[in-house]
Amino acid sequence: MKTQHELGTRERIVRTTAQLMQRQGYEATGLKQISQEARATLGSVYHFFPGGKRELAVEAVRHGAAEFAEFLRVAFEQEDDPAAAMIACTRTLAKDLRESGWLDGCPVTTTALESTGRAPEIQQAAEEAYESWRALVREKLARAGFAEDVARELAHTVINLLEGAELSAQVSQSETPLEIAGRHLAVLIDSHRGGATRPASG
Amino acid sequence: MKTQHELGTRERIVRTTAQLMQRQGYEATGLKQISQEARATLGSVYHFFPGGKRELAVEAVRHGAAEFAEFLRVAFEQEDDPAAAMIACTRTLAKDLRESGWLDGCPVTTTALESTGRAPEIQQAAEEAYESWRALVREKLARAGFAEDVARELAHTVINLLEGAELSAQVSQSETPLEIAGRHLAVLIDSHRGGATRPASG
DNA sequence: GTCTATAAAGCGATAGAC
DNA sequence: GTCTATCGCTTTATAGAC
Numbered sequence: 001m002k003t004q005h006e007l008g009t010r011e012r013i014v015r016t017t018a019q020l021m022q023r024q025g026y027e028a029t030g031l032k033q034i035s036q037e038a039r040a041t042l043g044s045v046y047h048f049f050p051g052g053k054r055e056l057a058v059e060a061v062r063h064g065a066a067e068f069a070e071f072l073r074v075a076f077e078q079e080d081d082p083a084a085a086m087i088a089c090t091r092t093l094a095k096d097l098r099e100s101g102w103l104d105g106c107p108v109t110t111t112a113l114e115s116t117g118r119a120p121e122i123q124q125a126a127e128e129a130y131e132s133w134r135a136l137v138r139e140k141l142a143r144a145g146f147a148e149d150v151a152r153e154l155a156h157t158v159i160n161l162l163e164g165a166e167l168s169a170q171v172s173q174s175e176t177p178l179e180i181a182g183r184h185l186a187v188l189i190d191s192h193r194g195g196a197t198r199p200a201s202g
Numbered sequence: 203m204k205t206q207h208e209l210g211t212r213e214r215i216v217r218t219t220a221q222l223m224q225r226q227g228y229e230a231t232g233l234k235q236i237s238q239e240a241r242a243t244l245g246s247v248y249h250f251f252p253g254g255k256r257e258l259a260v261e262a263v264r265h266g267a268a269e270f271a272e273f274l275r276v277a278f279e280q281e282d283d284p285a286a287a288m289i290a291c292t293r294t295l296a297k298d299l300r301e302s303g304w305l306d307g308c309p310v311t312t313t314a315l316e317s318t319g320r321a322p323e324i325q326q327a328a329e330e331a332y333e334s335w336r337a338l339v340r341e342k343l344a345r346a347g348f349a350e351d352v353a354r355e356l357a358h359t360v361i362n363l364l365e366g367a368e369l370s371a372q373v374s375q376s377e378t379p380l381e382i383a384g385r386h387l388a389v390l391i392d393s394h395r396g397g398a399t400r401p402a403s404g
Numbered sequence: 405g406t407c408t409a410t411a412a413a414g415c416g417a418t419a420g421a422c
Numbered sequence: 423g424t425c426t427a428t429c430g431c432t433t434t435a436t437a438g439a440c
Contacts, residue, residue: 116304162366164365
């Protein structure tokens with residue numbers, strides 16, 4: 001990955017915004033702080049994002065969405081079996097969260113919640129983020145032979161429980177909620193297996 | 203329930219703060235807006251809450267915690283069977299969320315996320331809220347004969363999935379995530395039944 | 405307990421030189 | 423594209439009369 005100082009100004013602004021909003025949320029993150037930490041001037045921020053803070057937040061949510069999608073892709077590659085993949089996924093999620101000092105939770109959720117009913121563009125970008133993550137889960141399940149409708153519903157619950165468990169882990173500063181979530185998702189997936197293949201143990 | 207104009211000033215301030223922070227979050231909710239909507243003066247706000255906005259937020263989170271605990275108690279009373287109770291719970295949650303114009307999500311989560319790593323008192327009040335809700339789920343499961351350790355872990359996942367599904371429902375303005383969550387929680391609970399009783403069908 | 409006035413600082417956004 | 427200066431407004435918090 002490129003280090004920050006090799007990136008273009010626009011990219012530096014987006015990444016800095018994404019990180020700050022992940023940790024502090026939308027309202028607590030000021031354009032002044034963004035421009036300072038991104039080593040850009042306020043003029044540059046408005047040059048690249050004439051729509052101001054709102055437009056910048058949409059871009060930051062999209063950046064966070066792509067980042068977490070990449071995380072899911074890597075985590076899912078660790079295990080062929082979807083149930084085993086959930087355990088691997090929650091374990092890595094918990095490790096990363098703890099190593100960030102419990103600061104880096106979901107890169108989208110805080111901003112999404114602050115925007116519901118008040119900033120439709122941001123809310124829509126968040127909805128697209130969640131949908132893109134569900135698509136990755138659906139594909140993982142489809143490759144393991146799960147029926148399309150079963151996979152679609154499981155994808156909702158996988159992402160929603162990951163969200164809830166990460167939030168809970170962050171607030172309680174404990175890996176336990178994510179560890180439990182991994183095992184419960186594995187049970188839930190296994191209990192929906194029809195003609196789906198069960199690699200190692202089945 | 204008492205209507206707002208019958209309440210004391212302190213109680214009016216707390217309730218108004220809780221509602222505003224539920225909808226807008228901590229940072230976007232100003233003391234001026236609170237005092238106006240609560241029909242109190244800024245002087246009164248600081249009279250009852252010398253610690254200012256932070257102290258007020260802690261009280262608002264506790265108020266929201268008690269409110270949602272009461273919701274869970276009522277929802278769980280509708281069905282003896284815990285699995286069936288989850289379906290009832292998510293259905294009512296979805297209905298209330300929709301009827302609020304998708305505005306009233308979890309009364310604690312937005313403020314909790316905005317406070318992690320920045321306002322420990324608020325974060326702790328949020329953690330206590332989640333724990334109190336888990337306790338209600340544990341009791342429900344214990345009464346149905348679930349072993350203590352199984353009930354403890356299921357309680358985590360029940361609350362975390364309710365959180366994630368409500369967030370998702372709010373952002374996508376759809377009841378679907380909550381409806382799916384209800385059915386999946388029922389499956390998960392049933393798959394953990396040992397010597398636990400199964401009222402109707404078992 | 406309630407009310408008004410105000411301090412001190414920060415905010416998003418804009419203008420215009422370079 | 424970058425930079426500085428500034429406008430107009432809002433914020434949390436405090437002081438002090440009643």
